[in-house]
Amino acid sequence: MRALVISPGEARSTRVADVAEVSARNGEVPVRPLEVGVCGTDREMSEGLFGIAPEGDDFLVLGHEFVGVVERDGHGFARGDLVTAIVRRSCGHCLACGEGAPDSCLTGDYSERGITRLHGFARELFAEDPAQLIGIPRVLGRLGVLVEPASICERAIRHARSIGGRQPWELQRALVIGAGAIGMLSTYLLRLAGLEVWTAALDSADDPRADLVTASGARYVSTPVEPLAALVEDVGGFDLVIEAAGNAELMAAMLGMLRRSGVACLIGIDPRVQRVELDGRVIGVDTVLGNRVLFGSVNANRVDWLAAVSSLDRARKRWPDVLPQFVGLRVPLDRFEDAFDYRGVKATLVLQE
Numbered sequence: 001m002r003a004l005v006i007s008p009g010e011a012r013s014t015r016v017a018d019v020a021e022v023s024a025r026n027g028e029v030p031v032r033p034l035e036v037g038v039c040g041t042d043r044e045m046s047e048g049l050f051g052i053a054p055e056g057d058d059f060l061v062l063g064h065e066f067v068g069v070v071e072r073d074g075h076g077f078a079r080g081d082l083v084t085a086i087v088r089r090s091c092g093h094c095l096a097c098g099e100g101a102p103d104s105c106l107t108g109d110y111s112e113r114g115i116t117r118l119h120g121f122a123r124e125l126f127a128e129d130p131a132q133l134i135g136i137p138r139v140l141g142r143l144g145v146l147v148e149p150a151s152i153c154e155r156a157i158r159h160a161r162s163i164g165g166r167q168p169w170e171l172q173r174a175l176v177i178g179a180g181a182i183g184m185l186s187t188y189l190l191r192l193a194g195l196e197v198w199t200a201a202l203d204s205a206d207d208p209r210a211d212l213v214t215a216s217g218a219r220y221v222s223t224p225v226e227p228l229a230a231l232v233e234d235v236g237g238f239d240l241v242i243e244a245a246g247n248a249e250l251m252a253a254m255l256g257m258l259r260r261s262g263v264a265c266l267i268g269i270d271p272r273v274q275r276v277e278l279d280g281r282v283i284g285v286d287t288v289l290g291n292r293v294l295f296g297s298v299n300a301n302r303v304d305w306l307a308a309v310s311s312l313d314r315a316r317k318r319w320p321d322v323l324p325q326f327v328g329l330r331v332p333l334d335r336f337e338d339a340f341d342y343r344g345v346k347a348t349l350v351l352q353e
């Protein structure tokens with residue numbers, strides 16, 4: 001069957017290849033992916049910077065964001081049910097994984113579908129452990145492809161709330177840096193929660209992504225026009241800042257964007273070898289006197305996947321014309337290069353119409 005694969009570690013090895021058929025073994029559910037999302041991690045893997053093949057294989061099937069359809073009744077699922085699947089799997093030997101939280105794995109020996117040691121979902125059919133499947137309501141339809149990135153945002157916000165909530169705290173104003181899929185979904189989740197939100201990115205105010213931001217009731221800030229420092233000065237600091245642009249320079253500056261008891265959360269990745277600067281007084285004085293925190297968040301727990309399904313459904317009801325615009329490009333598998341080059345919110349590979 002056809003699949004999108006890479007040779008891990010080899011730049012530009014991404015190709016559509018013929019891979020072995022899979023048949024669902026006892027206890028597994030056969031799933032046919034309809035659409036697979038492409039994200040920054042896929043691009044990094046495609047550049048040979050990330051990704052590990054499963055043991056015994058020299059290739060890795062990509063795809064960790066998908067919506068698919070169950071092929072056969074069984075294990076609590078019915079033929080035709082829409083599903084997606086949890087990406088990260090237990091390392092089998094740490095406290096966090098033992099407690100059902102591989103998103104907090106303590107060893108780093110976890111595996112991730114389509115990323116590390118496990119083939120992904122960009123293929124015509126695969127078999128899955130039913131415990132890893134997440135049901136998607138029929139009304140959400142193909143927007144279910146957004147559940148994976150939304151689960152990443154859900155976890156980050158859940159952790160931010162729990163860190164901020166260690167002391168009396170009012171979460172009122174948030175700044176989201178970046179207007180890609182993670183920035184956009186974070187913006188919408190925070191708007192659903194009733195926060196006042198500013199979303200900042202490099203694009204000008206007439207970019208379609210700016211329109212998507214404002215459609216949620218958030219304010220769009222084009223940073224070449226209004227630099228973040230000026231915005232912070234103007235607003236008076238934020239309770240929550242989320243970095244979803246993948247810029248380490250900005251990440252260092254985030255502690256300086258918080259008001260008292262503020263929490264800054266890093267979700268973007270910046271693998272460049274570089275030194276970043278931080279005003280010593282921000283970390284040496286303001287962070288201490290203001291009880292501020294900077295933390296990172298990766299992956300998602302099952303609770304976040306379930307929260308993502310329910311939030312996307314609420315967002316679909318509240319912004320019915322807007323949410324479908326998040327997926328701005330849909331191409332067949334062999335046009336994967338167009339999906340990788342796409343710079344809107346989300347591009348997907350269509351495996352089945």
Ligand code: BGC
Nearest residue numbers: 039041087112115152298299
């Ligand atoms: C995925 C996460 C994964 C992370 C690191 C992200 O793109 O959404 O599930 O944990 O990459 O591999």
